[in-house]
Amino acid sequence: MTDTTQAVRQAAGTRTIRLEVARYRPGQDAEPVFQGYDVPLMSDWAVLDGLNYIKDQLDGSLSYRWSCRMGVCGSCGMTVNGEARLTCGTFLTEYGEGPVRIEPLKGFPVIRDLVVDIEEFLAKLTSVRPWLIREGEDPPLTAEYAQTPEQLEAYKQYSMCINCLLCYSACPVYVLDPDFLGPAAIALAQRYNLDSRDMGDRFDVLNQDDAVWGCTFVGECTKVCPKHVDPAEAIQRYKLTAALRSVLPWSRR
Amino acid sequence: MRRTLEPYLWLLFSGGGVVAALVLPVLVLLFGVLMPLGVLDWPTAGHLGGLLGNVLVRLALVVVVVLCLFHAAHRIRHTSEELLGIARFDLVVALLCYGGAITGGVLAVMLMF
Amino acid sequence: MKAPPAAYRPRRDHLWFARTRNYTIFVLRELTSVFVAWSVVFLLLLADAVLGGRLAGFAALAAQPWMIALNVLALAATCFHAVTFLNLAPKATVVRLDGYRLPAWMIQGGNHSLWLAVSAVIAFFVLRGFH
Numbered sequence: 100m101t102d103t104t105q106a107v108r109q110a111a112g113t114r115t116i117r118l119e120v121a122r123y124r125p126g127q128d129a130e131p132v133f134q135g136y137d138v139p140l141m142s143d144w145a146v147l148d149g150l151n152y153i154k155d156q157l158d159g160s161l162s163y164r165w166s167c168r169m170g171v172c173g174s175c176g177m178t179v180n181g182e183a184r185l186t187c188g189t190f191l192t193e194y195g196e197g198p199v200r201i202e203p204l205k206g207f208p209v210i211r212d213l214v215v216d217i218e219e220f221l222a223k224l225t226s227v228r229p230w231l232i233r234e235g236e237d238p239p240l241t242a243e244y245a246q247t248p249e250q251l252e253a254y255k256q257y258s259m260c261i262n263c264l265l266c267y268s269a270c271p272v273y274v275l276d277p278d279f280l281g282p283a284a285i286a287l288a289q290r291y292n293l294d295s296r297d298m299g300d301r302f303d304v305l306n307q308d309d310a311v312w313g314c315t316f317v318g319e320c321t322k323v324c325p326k327h328v329d330p331a332e333a334i335q336r337y338k339l340t341a342a343l344r345s346v347l348p349w350s351r352r
Numbered sequence: 353m354r355r356t357l358e359p360y361l362w363l364l365f366s367g368g369g370v371v372a373a374l375v376l377p378v379l380v381l382l383f384g385v386l387m388p389l390g391v392l393d394w395p396t397a398g399h400l401g402g403l404l405g406n407v408l409v410r411l412a413l414v415v416v417v418v419l420c421l422f423h424a425a426h427r428i429r430h431t432s433e434e435l436l437g438i439a440r441f442d443l444v445v446a447l448l449c450y451g452g453a454i455t456g457g458v459l460a461v462m463l464m465f
Numbered sequence: 466m467k468a469p470p471a472a473y474r475p476r477r478d479h480l481w482f483a484r485t486r487n488y489t490i491f492v493l494r495e496l497t498s499v500f501v502a503w504s505v506v507f508l509l510l511l512a513d514a515v516l517g518g519r520l521a522g523f524a525a526l527a528a529q530p531w532m533i534a535l536n537v538l539a540l541a542a543t544c545f546h547a548v549t550f551l552n553l554a555p556k557a558t559v560v561r562l563d564g565y566r567l568p569a570w571m572i573q574g575g576n577h578s579l580w581l582a583v584s585a586v587i588a589f590f591v592l593r594g595f596h
Binding site: 131182206322338339 | 557
């Protein structure tokens with residue numbers, strides 16, 4: 100999107116929209132401050148295009164993450180007018196005359212401007228062992244594990260997660276208590292729990308006060324999920340699983 | 353691995369939630385709103401006494417009271433911690449909430465039997 | 466790896482529940498539990514009055530304007546609780562028939578039908594009973 104200036108300004112005419120962007124420059128700002136930029140209001144521009152225009156034309160010091168621009172990589176999640184959104188899939192025209200407030204995702208330490216620290220999430224994700232666990236075999240590389248359409252359907256929805264962290268940012272439980280294992284990690288645990296090929300058991304990780312039992316079913320994680328994963332459902336389902344396994348003595352622990 | 357009581361508390365909470373949803377609105381509507389407003393006449397003391405004379409009714413009432421109180425205790429515990437930011441006092445809050453529910457249950461049993 | 470020391474950690478937002486409409490509805494949904502507890506207390510007072518032969522006194526208390534106001538609130542809260550709780554039930558209980566999930570609206574419809582039926586049975590026994 101660097102071939103802008105002239106062509107873009109002509110196409111947009113004189114119409115612009117104001118973006119109020121949270122800036123945090125460590126060592127310079129004690130806490131985030133808002134800086135306003137006017138960008139062309141193009142009908143086909145997402146918020147991310149506006150940020151790229153700022154970066155390329157107005158202020159090269161602005162920092163933010165992005166990659167694919169098509170809602171797959173999950174790196175451009177930010178807080179837009181108070182809502183957790185993928186900025187590549189949120190159009191400027193949604194906000195009328197503006198202004199549009201762009202802040203980093205809530206609930207995470209801010210490294211710089213719109214860039215947040217996701218190390219703690221990565222550690223949580225690893226803790227649920229989000230991969231197929233197999234036992235007692237060393238199959239040849241050519242081995243296939245065929246599944247019926249029903250077996251695929253049982254977990255497919257939960258496999259669509261792109262780790263964009265919108266669900267964490269929208270979850271008041273997580274924002275109030277960062278120790279909460281959180282929506283995406285639990286949904287991904289369920290993605291493998293419900294996979295007919297998986298032989299692992301994640302009960303000890305999930306059946307914890309800070310894991311599924313921390314959730315009070317606000318349901319915002321599901322509302323903001325750009326891939327319709329429904330983490331809230333994944334968590335409630337595992338609550339039932341864990342509760343039944345706790346009371347039924349003959350169930351496996 | 354740390355043991356947790358939450359699965360058991362959650363089952364009581366869920367059961368109480370279902371029971372509260374099914375029986376409380378109609379009872380509040382009848383005894384709390386329609387009868388005091390005079391829309392419906394109060395049943396005679398003999399009729400209500402007759403209902404409570406049935407041991408099954410009294411047993412059901414105790415179950416309803418205990419489950420609903422546990423439902424309320426569980427939600428009040430979590431909500432107060434989230435609203436007021438007192439999660440670090442969880443043990444005290446939990447003791448107060450569930451203690452209240454247990455007290456109510458004991459009172460109900462003493463009343464009915 | 467820890468966050469770099471210069472990372473900014475936002476302070477606790479004491480008004481988080483007022484930030485979005487959905488958060489406020491969530492908090493109101495949770496606060497229905499206070500009225501659930503009150504409704505149980507009210508029913509215990511009623512049972513106590515019936516068993517102690519003081520139904521007339523209880524009826525006079527229940528007819529106080531503040532008491533009626535409180536119980537109208539309790540009625541709204543318990544209804545809100547019933548609707549939300551019965552609607553959210555299919556999230557935890559996934560019913561599979563022939564390999565595929567029963568759609569949520571079927572479970573919700575069943576729950577609400579059951580609510581109506583239970584309410585009708587209770588009202589019947591309270592108001593008429595078998596003579």
